[in-house]
Amino acid sequence: MRAGGIAYLSWKHLSYRPLRTLTLVAAIALTIYLPLALYVFTSESTRILQERARSTPLLLGPKGSSLDLTLNALYFTSQELPSLKHLAYTKLAKERFGTTIPIHARFHAKEAPIIGTSLAYFDARTLPVAEGRMITRLGDCVIGARLARRNDLHPGDRITSSPENVFDLAGVYPLRMRITGILAANHTPDDDAVFADLKTTWVIEGLAHGHQDLANPTAADAVRKREGNSIQANASVVEFNEVTENNIASFHFHGDPEHYPLSSVILIPKDKKSRALALGAYQGPSSSGQLVIPLDAVTQLTETLFATSKMTFAAFLLLGLTAFALAALVFLLSFRLREREMQTYAKIGARTASLVMLKSTEVAIVLISGIVLALLSAAITKSFSAGLLPQLLN
Amino acid sequence: MNTRFLLATCTLSFLFSCGAKRKSTEIESTHKPTIAVVNYPLAYFAERLAGEFATIIFDAPSDLDPAFWEPTDEQIVRMQQADLILLNGANYAQWAATASLPFESTVDTSSSFEKSFITIESAIKHTHLKEGAEHSHGGTAFTTWMDFRQAGMQATTIATAIGADFPDQKDAVMKNLAALLTDLKELHTVTAKVVSNLNHAPVIASHPSYQYWERAYRLEILSLLWDSEMELGTEAIADLKKVQEANPGVQYFIWDSEPLPAHLEKLKTMGLTCVVVSSCSNRPASGDFLSVMRANIEALAKLSPERS
Numbered sequence: 001m002r003a004g005g006i007a008y009l010s011w012k013h014l015s016y017r018p019l020r021t022l023t024l025v026a027a028i029a030l031t032i033y034l035p036l037a038l039y040v041f042t043s044e045s046t047r048i049l050q051e052r053a054r055s056t057p058l059l060l061g062p063k064g065s066s067l068d069l070t071l072n073a074l075y076f077t078s079q080e081l082p083s084l085k086h087l088a089y090t091k092l093a094k095e096r097f098g099t100t101i102p103i104h105a106r107f108h109a110k111e112a113p114i115i116g117t118s119l120a121y122f123d124a125r126t127l128p129v130a131e132g133r134m135i136t137r138l139g140d141c142v143i144g145a146r147l148a149r150r151n152d153l154h155p156g157d158r159i160t161s162s163p164e165n166v167f168d169l170a171g172v173y174p175l176r177m178r179i180t181g182i183l184a185a186n187h188t189p190d191d192d193a194v195f196a197d198l199k200t201t202w203v204i205e206g207l208a209h210g211h212q213d214l215a216n217p218t219a220a221d222a223v224r225k226r227e228g229n230s231i232q233a234n235a236s237v238v239e240f241n242e243v244t245e246n247n248i249a250s251f252h253f254h255g256d257p258e259h260y261p262l263s264s265v266i267l268i269p270k271d272k273k274s275r276a277l278a279l280g281a282y283q284g285p286s287s288s289g290q291l292v293i294p295l296d297a298v299t300q301l302t303e304t305l306f307a308t309s310k311m312t313f314a315a316f317l318l319l320g321l322t323a324f325a326l327a328a329l330v331f332l333l334s335f336r337l338r339e340r341e342m343q344t345y346a347k348i349g350a351r352t353a354s355l356v357m358l359k360s361t362e363v364a365i366v367l368i369s370g371i372v373l374a375l376l377s378a379a380i381t382k383s384f385s386a387g388l389l390p391q392l393l394n
Numbered sequence: 395m396n397t398r399f400l401l402a403t404c405t406l407s408f409l410f411s412c413g414a415k416r417k418s419t420e421i422e423s424t425h426k427p428t429i430a431v432v433n434y435p436l437a438y439f440a441e442r443l444a445g446e447f448a449t450i451i452f453d454a455p456s457d458l459d460p461a462f463w464e465p466t467d468e469q470i471v472r473m474q475q476a477d478l479i480l481l482n483g484a485n486y487a488q489w490a491a492t493a494s495l496p497f498e499s500t501v502d503t504s505s506s507f508e509k510s511f512i513t514i515e516s517a518i519k520h521t522h523l524k525e526g527a528e529h530s531h532g533g534t535a536f537t538t539w540m541d542f543r544q545a546g547m548q549a550t551t552i553a554t555a556i557g558a559d560f561p562d563q564k565d566a567v568m569k570n571l572a573a574l575l576t577d578l579k580e581l582h583t584v585t586a587k588v589v590s591n592l593n594h595a596p597v598i599a600s601h602p603s604y605q606y607w608e609r610a611y612r613l614e615i616l617s618l619l620w621d622s623e624m625e626l627g628t629e630a631i632a633d634l635k636k637v638q639e640a641n642p643g644v645q646y647f648i649w650d651s652e653p654l655p656a657h658l659e660k661l662k663t664m665g666l667t668c669v670v671v672s673s674c675s676n677r678p679a680s681g682d683f684l685s686v687m688r689a690n691i692e693a694l695a696k697l698s699p700e701r702s
Contacts (some may be wrong), residue, residue: 099498119474119496136470138492180467197494248492 006354010361013338020334021366024327028370029377031323035316036378042309044385046302052188053298055125058278060084060092061264063290070297073264075189075389076105076113083261088289090258097278098269099124104201105263109159109177112147114194116201122183124268127190131155132181138203138251139243141177141196145185155181158242159194161204175204176242187386202260203243203251210240210251267291331363427560430476432487433460433675435539436503438683439549440480443570444556447563451476452677460675461536464489478559480552484511486536501555503548504538511535512605535605537673542582542687544606546575581687586611588694597646598637598666603673604648615648616641622653626660634664646697669693 014021052074061069064081071077086102093100101124104116119134121127122142132155135142143153153159161175177196185191202208211233212218225232240247253260269275282291335342342355350358429444430451431437437452444450453469454460465473470493473479481490483504504511512535539545553571557564589611602617616637620630638644647666649657650673658668670693672678674686681689 093497118498119494120498133467133471134474135494136467136474137489137494140494199492199494243492249488251492253491 006358006361009358010365014362014365020330024330024366025369025373027323027327028367029373031320032371032374033377035313035320036374037381038309038312038316040378040382041385041388042302042305044382045305045389048188048386048389049298049302050295053294056266056294057269057275058267059264059292059294060088060267060282060289061292066290066292066297067301069264069290069292070294072105073103073266074294074298076115076193079106079263081263084264084289085258086260086262087258089262089265092265092267092278095278095281097274098267098271101266101268102198102262103264103266104198104261106261107164107201107204108162109194110162112143112159112192112194113189114141114161114196114201114204116196116198118198121195121266124266125186125188125190127183127186129181130184132179135180135195135197137243138197138200138208138248139175139177140180141194141200142181142183143179143195144183144191144193146191147193148182153179153182155179173239173241175200178243198262199253200243202253205261207255207260208251208253210243210247212238213250327366331359335359427478428476429478429480429556430473431480432463432482432490434677435545435674435683436480436482436548436552437677439545439552439574440556442574443549443553443567444560444563446566447560448477448556454676456676456679458676461486463487465493470494478555480555482536482538482548483508484536484538485534486538499559501551503551504544506547506551507538507544511538512609514602514605535602537603537675538606540604540607540673541610542578542585543610546578546582549574549578577684581684581691582610584691585687585694588691589613592646592694592697595646596641596644597648598634598644599648599650600653601650603650603675604671607671607673616644622649622651622657626657631660631664638664638666667697669697 053070056070056074059070059073061073062081062084068077068080072079072081083106089100089102099120101118101120102116103121105113107114115121122129122134129142130145131148132142141159143159147153157179158176159179161177163174177194177200183190183195199208223233240250243251267278269278279291279293281287282289345355345358346352427444427448428451429440429448430453431440432452433454434452437450440448440450451472452460453465453472454463474494474496477499479495479500481487481500481502483502514533514535539548549571553567556567560567592613594612594614596614596616599615599617600620600622602619604613604615604617607613608615618630618633618637620626624630645665645667647661647668648671649668650671652670653668661668671690672686674683678686
């Protein structure tokens with residue numbers, strides 16, 4: 001029997017029972033894919049997590065879990081720790097250890113996180129504006145490339161902040177922000193975020209607002225009490241939910257700006273000495289915040305991830321062995337059922353070696369198909385893991 | 395033939411790459427630092443301190459008071475790209491409070507004397523039911539440079555910031571600062587002397603922009619809300635008469651810019667001698683900050699009883 005004939009007969013038999021063949025291929029593919037995907041995902045996640053952590057040398061935040069702080073600043077996960085005071089940022093900036101970048105990652109526009117920061121963030125993350133221009137004033141924002149593509153947003157469009165609590169009827173008005181630019185893609189969570197000036201996030205928080213001029217006679221209905229130069233407004237005062245050229249002058253801040261909230265501050269020290277000095281300055285128990293090394297926090301997380309994945313890997317290995325044993329059983333039973341068919345081949349002149357070859361080819365086709373399918377799926381998983389990681393973290 | 399061609403190509407590529415490298419180095423070395431400012435006094439200080447190696451960006455239109463100028467988005471983007479942004483502080487250029495400016499390169503030039511800012515009492519205050527606390531939307535006098543000692547402090551802050559940003563120019567900047575401080579000190583001494591010759595008698599000013607000048611040189615200034623080109627209607631004259639009645643013997647009227655000749659005549663009939671004391675907040679048509687301030691002093695000297 002020639003090789004072509006063996007292949008033809010094997011293929012005919014496999015395609016005669018497509019359901020059985022596909023089930024076998026899928027079982028083998030899944031058995032190989034699951035541990036492989038786990039490995040690919042954990043190693044890719046580790047690479048991505050460490051890469052972003054490396055570009056964030058130090059992070060100042062409130063005392064608490066350094067991992068929560070790091071994930072909030074790097075992956076814009078929900079803010080679990082209490083806020084840091086703006087005073088902490090100005091104090092750190094005055095020390096001149098290096099570039100200080102404030103991060104206020106508390107609010108959202110639908111699912112997209114709104115990040116209040118300074119212009120230095122875009123330089124630090126190498127995030128140029130690909131379309132439109134940079135933010136220039138209160139109420140402006142630039143958005144990530146993926147967010148823009150997903151929602152078909154362009155410079156000049158508006159995006160509205162979501163209320164933190166839908167049941168808080170007396171809460172802060174949502175702010176309609178002007179999109180001034182779309183950032184270039186950098187394949188990180190930045191691609192899915194909305195970036196605004198820190199002051200804009202304070203407007204969302206209700207610490208700053210703009211309203212009709214109470215001294216103007218047209219706003220008489222909104223005046224509750226007037227005493228000399230002092231005017232007290234009632235609840236009907238019209239507050240602006242969008243910053244425009246006409247009303248920007250009316251926006252003002254209430255309270256002490258030093259007490260305004262922040263999530264964290266990224267510190268990029270200018271040299272090793274500044275880094276050591278900065279770390280030393282926040283080590284004492286009397287310091288108001290903590291200065292963490294994001295790479296350390298992320299390494300801890302990846303170590304935990306690896307320990308968990310090792311256990312899962314062992315479980316998958318056992319499952320895989322069982323699956324292979326079952327597949328072998330299916331093949332053996334199938335060959336037993338085809339005993340008469342094999343005898344017929346022998347009677348018409350097929351040698352024993354050819355019959356072994358015929359059976360082996362069938363097994364090989366199924367095995368190779370399963371392996372190819374598993375490898376293809378693993379490659380797809382790798383390409384998706386960069387985008388999947390922030391979603392899983394959130 | 396092929397070898398020759400290859401050799402020629404390699405030589406040309408090498409020469410081209412050398413040329414390109416030189417060109418990029420030239421571009422790098424010819425990159426002139428930029429310093430953005432919000433008013434003319436700061437532009438003048440920056441020009442005196444760093445004009446030799448930096449370009450000063452001052453985009454306010456010449457016919458507008460820079461304090462109330464609102465830069466366009468494009469102008470703000472230009473400022474964002476500057477190596478240094480100099481703000482006056484004291485609530486000057488309120489657009490800066492709502493603009494997105496890079497924190498690292500923005501310098502508040504009056505922060506060293508912010509505790510001595512003058513608050514304008516007449517600013518309207520109001521409260522909101524939610525917060526309860528009373529607040530005002532303005533109310534800080536901002537012509538800080540009219541007290542030449544404060545101007546010196548602003549110039550020193552600017553020089554320190556420029557020195558920190560461009561360490562290789564620090565010595566030259568500090569040398570320029572010493573010369574500028576000498577000029578400002580001279581302005582201060584002469585102004586104090588000239589003003590003291592007026593015997594600290596009250597004067598009327600067309601506009602409330604002399605608070606620091608008033609405090610520094612111990613004057614009593616009664617401010618109106620006049621513009622040098624406005625029509626002096628009955629209401630404006632009534633306001634002036636009210637001031638004159640409350641302050642009998644007041645002789646001098648200060649304008650921020652040259653008034654219309656008719657105004658001079660009108661005020662003369664009311665017993666007032668006019669003098670121009672420019673705060674020079676915008677770039678003058680001729681001369682510079684120093685020459686304008688010297689012209690102010692000269693005009694004031696002519697008023698002094700000793701001279702007359």
